[in-house]
Amino acid sequence: MTLAIRQVTKTFGQHRVLDALDLDVQQGELLCLLGRNGAGKTTLLKILAGLLKPEAGSIWLDDRVVNYSESNARHAIGLVMHQPFLYEHLTGIENLRFYARIYQKPEDDAALEKALIRVGMQRFGGKPVRAYSRGMKQRLTIARALLHNPRVLLLDEPYTGLDLQGSLLFNQLMLEQKQQGHIVIMTTHDLSHALPISSRFAFLARGRVVEDLTNGDLSLAYLEDWLAGRLAKPALEQQKEGA
Amino acid sequence: MSSENKKLKILSYVVFFMVLGAFAMVLFYAPIEQNMGIVQKVFFFHVSAAWIGMLAFLVAAVCGILYLTKKRMIFDPIAFSAVEIGLLFTAIANFSGMIWAKPIWNTWWTWDPRLTTMTIMAFTYIGYLLLRRGVDNPEKRARFGAVYAIIGFASVPLTFFSSRLLRTIHPTIFGGDTGDMAMTSAMYQTMAAGIVAFTVLFAALLWHRSILAAREMEIDALRAQTETLEFGEVQDD
Amino acid sequence: MKDWLHSVRTLVWKDLLQEWRSKDMLTAMFAFAILTLFIFNYAMELSPINRAEIAAGIIWVVVVFAGTLGLNRSFTAEQDQGCFDALVMAVPDVSAIYFGKMLTNWLVMLFVSVLIVPIYSLLYNQSLFNAGFLLVLVLGAWCYSAAGTLIAGMTVQTRMRDLLLPILLFPILMPVNMAVVKSASGILTAAPFEDVQAWLVLLAAYGIIVTTVSIMVFEYVIRE
Numbered sequence: 202m203t204l205a206i207r208q209v210t211k212t213f214g215q216h217r218v219l220d221a222l223d224l225d226v227q228q229g230e231l232l233c234l235l236g237r238n239g240a241g242k243t244t245l246l247k248i249l250a251g252l253l254k255p256e257a258g259s260i261w262l263d264d265r266v267v268n269y270s271e272s273n274a275r276h277a278i279g280l281v282m283h284q285p286f287l288y289e290h291l292t293g294i295e296n297l298r299f300y301a302r303i304y305q306k307p308e309d310d311a312a313l314e315k316a317l318i319r320v321g322m323q324r325f326g327g328k329p330v331r332a333y334s335r336g337m338k339q340r341l342t343i344a345r346a347l348l349h350n351p352r353v354l355l356l357d358e359p360y361t362g363l364d365l366q367g368s369l370l371f372n373q374l375m376l377e378q379k380q381q382g383h384i385v386i387m388t389t390h391d392l393s394h395a396l397p398i399s400s401r402f403a404f405l406a407r408g409r410v411v412e413d414l415t416n417g418d419l420s421l422a423y424l425e426d427w428l429a430g431r432l433a434k435p436a437l438e439q440q441k442e443g444a
Numbered sequence: 445m446s447s448e449n450k451k452l453k454i455l456s457y458v459v460f461f462m463v464l465g466a467f468a469m470v471l472f473y474a475p476i477e478q479n480m481g482i483v484q485k486v487f488f489f490h491v492s493a494a495w496i497g498m499l500a501f502l503v504a505a506v507c508g509i510l511y512l513t514k515k516r517m518i519f520d521p522i523a524f525s526a527v528e529i530g531l532l533f534t535a536i537a538n539f540s541g542m543i544w545a546k547p548i549w550n551t552w553w554t555w556d557p558r559l560t561t562m563t564i565m566a567f568t569y570i571g572y573l574l575l576r577r578g579v580d581n582p583e584k585r586a587r588f589g590a591v592y593a594i595i596g597f598a599s600v601p602l603t604f605f606s607s608r609l610l611r612t613i614h615p616t617i618f619g620g621d622t623g624d625m626a627m628t629s630a631m632y633q634t635m636a637a638g639i640v641a642f643t644v645l646f647a648a649l650l651w652h653r654s655i656l657a658a659r660e661m662e663i664d665a666l667r668a669q670t671e672t673l674e675f676g677e678v679q680d681d
Numbered sequence: 682m683k684d685w686l687h688s689v690r691t692l693v694w695k696d697l698l699q700e701w702r703s704k705d706m707l708t709a710m711f712a713f714a715i716l717t718l719f720i721f722n723y724a725m726e727l728s729p730i731n732r733a734e735i736a737a738g739i740i741w742v743v744v745v746f747a748g749t750l751g752l753n754r755s756f757t758a759e760q761d762q763g764c765f766d767a768l769v770m771a772v773p774d775v776s777a778i779y780f781g782k783m784l785t786n787w788l789v790m791l792f793v794s795v796l797i798v799p800i801y802s803l804l805y806n807q808s809l810f811n812a813g814f815l816l817v818l819v820l821g822a823w824c825y826s827a828a829g830t831l832i833a834g835m836t837v838q839t840r841m842r843d844l845l846l847p848i849l850l851f852p853i854l855m856p857v858n859m860a861v862v863k864s865a866s867g868i869l870t871a872a873p874f875e876d877v878q879a880w881l882v883l884l885a886a887y888g889i890i891v892t893t894v895s896i897m898v899f900e901y902v903i904r905e
Contacts, residue, residue, distance in 0.1 A: 250766070250770060275770050275771070276771075278770065280766070280767070284762055288758055291699060300771070303768075512901050567848075568853065571848050571849040574848060575839065579838070584905075590901070591831070592849065598891065598894050599856065602883070602887050603852075606859040609863075609880065609883065
């Protein structure tokens with residue numbers, strides 16, 4: 202399974218956020234998207250999720266163009282964004298039940314309990330989400346995203362709100378996703394946690410992938426230097442380098 | 445001067461003379477109506493203005509549909525201008541309606557279905573403008589404007605029929621009718637001239653206002669761009 | 682189609698459960714409704730004959746204002762927690778989201794009506810338990826919900842939110858207001874059926890037209 206992003210262009214008003222962007226991700230890979238704020242990382246994730254339509258370009262999965270108007274295509278994708286997508290007055294388990302039901306996945310108590318256990322939330326399933334801390338909401342929304350077993354998982358700053366234990370749990374879940382042959386694309390600023398699980402690092406600038414670093418035993422220091430260096434260069438120069 | 449601007453300039457002159465001509469017809473060509481006297485002449489402007497109010501709404505709704513289907517930004521300033529102008533003409537229509545009604549039926553307001561529908565339409569216009577005010581994102585603003593223009597326009601015939609139904613069931617409560625007026629052919633001609641002149645006036649105003657609105661939006665977009673500097677970020681060219 | 686119905690049912694279940702849990706919307710609407718009924722009593726000294734004519738208007742005013750409260754609240758959860766995105770990815774078609782919300786709002790308005798009608802009958806000693814009258818309320822609530830859901834979907838995303846909804850909604854709802862009050866009072870005062878019939882037809886036409894238009898344009902309200 203390959204996810205291929207071909208020549209994707211997205212403009213907001215006068216501002217071209219993504220410029221004929223090309224990117225491939227193989228099955229079992231976790232791609233970490235890096236870049237300045239406003240570089241287009243979130244926009245790219247939204248396009249991959251089918252929430253935004255690019256002016257040009259297409260997304261391919263398994264050598265076929267993804268048709269986002271088809272449920273099947275959209276059900277293959279899971280999304281975690283900054284906002285939790287949770288209903289405050291319902292309990293954790295009811296939120297999961299809602300999503301399970303709408304994706305037509307098993308909604309019996311046993312299945313939902315399992316989902317809660319995966320993110321370490323089994324003790325809090327019966328409490329309303331209103332009462333959850335930020336970290337708890339983040340754990341629950343990750344469980345929600347994984348509920349329908351998507352083949353492509355998109356995550357925008359997934360470590361936000363997670364404590365150390367939560368981050369390690371998350372990493373464990375991501376390793377499982379890789380082992381199952383799923384594709385994970387994630388944006389983050391938390392390099393120390395992203396390093397052990399990322400297969401590749403892609404740096405986005407001026408609407409394109411300017412550098413692609415494969416993680417063959419990189420050290421954190423090297424990665425941080427690399428990133429700091431990239432961020433410090435004016436974007437135009439970066440684009441010339443990457444072209 | 446570019447050819448677009450030149451055309452607009454010519455149109456503006458043409459319109460000026462047309463409106464002047466129509467005005468002259470109203471004052472001098474159309475006879476004084478026997479039942480209502482000279483105040484009846486307000487009627488010509490009332491009808492033309494009301495027609496423009498409706499036309500403007502139609503233009504806004506059509507632009508709305510075009511924007512949603514074609515996604516071209518140009519339709520948004522046109523729709524917005526149409527609504528603004530339409531609101532103005534609807535106000536003129538209502539006001540002239542009241543001026544006409546008071547001396548004849550001794551009431552400021554008649555629950556005439558057309559008048560009622562026009563007034564409700566005016567409120568819809570105002571709602572449209574307020575809705576746009578409340579949205580910062582230009583793309584969202586255009587989208588919401590389009591949706592509201594469409595649903596607003598769809599409700600106009602329904603409002604008209606309800607008002608008319610209200611009237612037929614309770615005829616005694618309301619004021620008189622245009623049936624009281626005796627219309628000669630000269631009056632019909634004047635009315636037609638007025639409608640034509642006002643329509644061309646509307647086209648010219650719409651053109652002017654749309655250009656202005658489009659420029660305003662461009663300026664806002666540029667301003668927004670210069671304002672989105674991140675902390676520590678160097679502004680690239 | 683089956684999927685579509687299933688997702689609509691799921692959305693309605695979720696919304697009703699949310700509302701039942703939070704209870705603020707229902708209690709606010711209900712309190713508001715009772716208060717309005719009492720104020721009408723003080724405002725209008727009505728002989729039994731006049732009451733029959735006015736009852737429809739009073740009930741509808743109460744239902745409309747309470748309904749506006751409900752509409753304002755119906756989208757806040759989705760908006761504040763960003764749930765629109767998640768729903769768009771999950772449902773077979775965006776129209777399911779519209780329909781789910783519309784049905785929920787309609788049911789909530791019916792719920793308020795069901796509570797108000799007996800209370801009114803009690804307070805004013807006038808039975809409103811009339812099948813025709815209730816049918817008008819059901820139809821009126823549908824029309825109200827059809828237009829209101831579309832508009833509320835937009836206003837919840839604006840800066841003025843709750844304030845903007847009545848301004849945008851009431852001009853569009855004028856035909857419904859006229860039709861409901863006229864047909865309902867016609868039924869209660871046993872007016873000739875031809876009079877009432879025209880209003881019912883208008884109400885039905887409004888419902889069909891507005892629901893259809895809304896289903897077509899709703900996707901532009903929540904998707905970029």
